[in-house]
Amino acid sequence: MKIFTYSEEETKILGKIIGSFIKSQGIKVLALYGEMGAGKTAFTKGIASSFGIQEKDIMSSSFVIVSNYEDKNFYHIDLYRLENIEREDIDFWEYFESGTCVIEWAEKLTELPDNSLKIQIDIVNDQTRVFTLEVKDV
Amino acid sequence: MIILGIDTSCDDTSVAVLENRKILSNIVSSQIKFHSKYGGIVPEIASRKHIEWIWNVTDKALEEANVTIKDIELIAVCNGPGLIGSLLVGLCFAKALSYASEKPIIGVNHLEGHIQAVFLEEKYPDFPFLCLIVSGGHTSLYRVDDFGKYKELGRTRDDAAGEAYDKVAKMLGLGYPGGPVIDFLAKDGNPEKFNLPRPYLHGSLDFSFSGLKTAVKVLLKDLNYKEGNVSEEIKKDIAASFQDSVIDVLIEKIKWALDSEKIDRVVITGGVAANSELRKRAGMLKQEGLEIFLPSKALCTDNAAMIAIAGYHRFLRGERSDLYLNAKAYMPL
Numbered sequence: 001m002k003i004f005t006y007s008e009e010e011t012k013i014l015g016k017i018i019g020s021f022i023k024s025q026g027i028k029v030l031a032l033y034g035e036m037g038a039g040k041t042a043f044t045k046g047i048a049s050s051f052g053i054q055e056k057d058i059m060s061s062s063f064v065i066v067s068n069y070e071d072k073n074f075y076h077i078d079l080y081r082l083e084n085i086e087r088e089d090i091d092f093w094e095y096f097e098s099g100t101c102v103i104e105w106a107e108k109l110t111e112l113p114d115n116s117l118k119i120q121i122d123i124v125n126d127q128t129r130v131f132t133l134e135v136k137d138v
Numbered sequence: 139m140i141i142l143g144i145d146t147s148c149d150d151t152s153v154a155v156l157e158n159r160k161i162l163s164n165i166v167s168s169q170i171k172f173h174s175k176y177g178g179i180v181p182e183i184a185s186r187k188h189i190e191w192i193w194n195v196t197d198k199a200l201e202e203a204n205v206t207i208k209d210i211e212l213i214a215v216c217n218g219p220g221l222i223g224s225l226l227v228g229l230c231f232a233k234a235l236s237y238a239s240e241k242p243i244i245g246v247n248h249l250e251g252h253i254q255a256v257f258l259e260e261k262y263p264d265f266p267f268l269c270l271i272v273s274g275g276h277t278s279l280y281r282v283d284d285f286g287k288y289k290e291l292g293r294t295r296d297d298a299a300g301e302a303y304d305k306v307a308k309m310l311g312l313g314y315p316g317g318p319v320i321d322f323l324a325k326d327g328n329p330e331k332f333n334l335p336r337p338y339l340h341g342s343l344d345f346s347f348s349g350l351k352t353a354v355k356v357l358l359k360d361l362n363y364k365e366g367n368v369s370e371e372i373k374k375d376i377a378a379s380f381q382d383s384v385i386d387v388l389i390e391k392i393k394w395a396l397d398s399e400k401i402d403r404v405v406i407t408g409g410v411a412a413n414s415e416l417r418k419r420a421g422m423l424k425q426e427g428l429e430i431f432l433p434s435k436a437l438c439t440d441n442a443a444m445i446a447i448a449g450y451h452r453f454l455r456g457e458r459s460d461l462y463l464n465a466k467a468y469m470p471l
Contacts, residue, residue, distance in 0.1 A: 036305070037352030041296050057468070060297040060348065062305070063275045064148075065181055068222055068467040081304070081314065082180065091182065 003131045004124070011039045011129060012055070015046020018119070022100065023050060027117050027135075029096055031106030034121030036080075039129050040104045043121065044076055047102055061104070066095065073099030079108040139453075142199075142210045142235075143446025144192075146228030147220025147248045148275070149179045151191040154442035155203035155210075156450065161258055162203030164436070164443040167195050174314050185223035192231050199442075210241055214449020216442075217245040218469030219275075225465035233461050244449040245459045249471045251444035253282060255437040256405045258447055263403045263431050268395050272388060272416075273408035273439075274300030274315070277345045279395050280471070282405075285451040288471050291395050292343025299384055300410045302347035306354050306380050310373050320377045321413050327378030332357055334383045336390075343395050350383055385416050389423070396428065403429035411438040 005011045022030055030047065032040045045058040051074045061067045061078035068075055075095045082105075095101050096113050103109065106118070120132040140162075143154040154164040169187045173179045200206060215232035218225055229245075236243035252271045256262045266283045268291075277300075278293040297305070300317055307316025312323075334353050337346045354376060361372065368376070392404055406420050412435040420430050437444060 036355050037348075041348065056293075056295065059294055060301055063179075063298060063301045064221055064467070065179065066221075066467075070467070081308070 001133045003133070005039075005129050005131070007127050008039060008042050011042045012046035012049075014131065015043040016049050017046075018043075018117075019047035019050025022047075022117060027115055028100055029113055029116040030100075030102045031109075031112055031116055031118045032102065032104050032121065033107055033118065035123065038121040038123055040121060041078075043119075044102050044104070048074060048076065051100065075099055075101045077101055077103045079103065079105040082108055139211045139450065140205055140209050141212045141214055141446045141450050141453075142196075143214045143246075143442035143444075143449060144196075144228045144232050145216040145248070145251065145440060145442040145445045146188045146192065146224050146231075147216050147218070148224060148440060149173055149184045149187075150440050151188050151195045151228075152440065152442035153192075153196045153199040154446050155199050155205060156443060156446045158450065159257060159447060161443050162205065163199045163201075164441050165195050165199045165202065166436075166439075166441050167191055170315070179221070181221045181223050184221055185227055188224055188227035192227060196231075207235070207239055210239065212449060212453050213241055213243045214246050214446045214453075215243065215463075216248050216251060216445045217463055218247065218466035220248055220465075220467065222465060222467040225467070229463065229465045233463065237461060242453070243459050243461070243463065244452050244457060245463045246445045246448045246452065247469055247471050248440075248445075249276065249278065250288070250448045252276075252407045253280060253288065253405070254285070254448040254451065255407055255433045255441075255444035256431050257451075258437055258443055259431070259433055261431070263405060263429060266399075266401055267431075268392065268399060268401050268404040270388065270392055270404065270406045270411075271408040272299050272406065272410040274298060274304065274317075274410075276408060277347070277410075279343050279391065281395075281399050281401070286455060290471065291399070292345065292391065294345040294347065296346055296348035297351060299345070299347055299388065300408075302351045302380075302384065303410070305351045306376070309355060309358060310368050310376060312373070317410060317413060320381060321415060323374045323377035324381040324415060325378075327374030327376070329378040329382035331375035332379040334379050336383055336386050338387060338390060343391060343398075345387065345391065347384065350380070354380055381413075381415055385413075385419050388416065389419050392420075392423070402427065403431070405431040405433070407433055407438050409439045411435075
């Protein structure tokens with residue numbers, strides 16, 4: 001499925017809709033793919049708002065890699081700075097099992113758990129983005 | 139009073155000993171070489187290194203201060219915000235030490251530590267003052283009315299300034315961390331070569347550096363450069379143009395905040411406050427009649443002395459933590 005948004009505001013609204021969707025479907029892992037500037041963090045702000053997290057509390061997670069909103073069981077993971085992650089080095093599965101995970105730069109993970117929602121975000125032009133959704137092994 | 143400070147919030151294991159406001163020792167053991175091959179901090183590795191090092195760093199801090207555990211009268215420990223696994227190592231260590239030595243323990247917010255680092259210097263501001271914390275993880279403006287009285291005026295909506303430095307450095311193939319190398323290259327570059335945006339967000343004291351980072355990316359694409367494969371000359375000019383944009387925004391926001399809060403003194407702290415151009419431009423604000431406080435570079439970057447002094451001031455106000463003290467990754471001040 002493909003969905004277009006025409007502003008950052010619309011990207012956040014789409015995030016909110018997808019957030020309620022994954023909540024209702026019990027999907028625990030949302031893997032985001034898209035180049036720098038595609039709007040992954042803006043989209044995550046929208047998703048997080050469906051989990052009762054304020055938009056301003058979602059910032060880039062590139063520095064800390066994992067932002068943990070423990071009282072909401074929500075993890076905002078950003079793998080931008082990581083190269084060649086090996087399973088022994090970092091155990092993301094612990095997070096996958098403990099709450100809802102939104103993963104930016106998910107292509108840096110070698111595998112995803114079943115029942116993950118994969119979303120590719122592509123830049124069409126300055127303001128327009130296209131979102132391609134795919135559910136893995138439901 | 140002898141205070142032991144502990145900070146393990148990110149990738150540095152740090153322990154300090156203070157005698158009131160005087161630093162007796164401030165040991166910072168950097169893990170950077172273990173993380174640089176990953177292009178960033180790996181949380182699990184950071185936690186493991188903290189466990190390996192915390193005792194040695196503590197011993198070294200006590201030895202350099204010429205005191206023993208028995209002399210310590212207060213244990214101040216950073217319990218957030220930061221990497222949760224890393225924070226837990228310092229916190230559990232501090233709690234065990236507190237329990238075994240029967241000394242009081244106090245939890246300190248890392249951001250409060252950054253704000254109070256200036257009180258370790260000979261010259262420090264009167265209240266109220268404005269404080270800009272600018273680092274790899276934070277870009278926030280606070281109004282400080284007293285010890286413990288902080289009002290957040292603005293913060294980044296996306297990337298922290300230091301993070302934008304890291305990302306631009308990566309695009310230019312300069313490795314991690316990006317701050318010092320961009321600062322170095324910018325000295326020989328032309329800041330007017332490329333016209334990068336200034337994300338001022340008019341009417342708000344928030345920051346946003348995500349668009350600036352994207353603008354650098356678009357610029358490299360327009361110049362037909364692949365990531366990392368950029369000529370030396372262009373690297374210098376991009377570094378200078380990018381740095382000019384970041385610092386223009388930081389300085390302008392400081393001025394707006396001073397104006398709206400009717401304050402004329404500001405403290406600039408955090409890892410990015412070690413940037414030479416920011417220090418230079420901030421120093422120039424003195425000509426406008428403002429009082430500028432820049433803690434020394436060692437006190438701007440993460441260190442345990444800043445945790446100790448913030449803990450000391452909390453203790454003087456009668457605050458105490460107990461052994462139920464918990465660590466929090468996300469902990470606004």
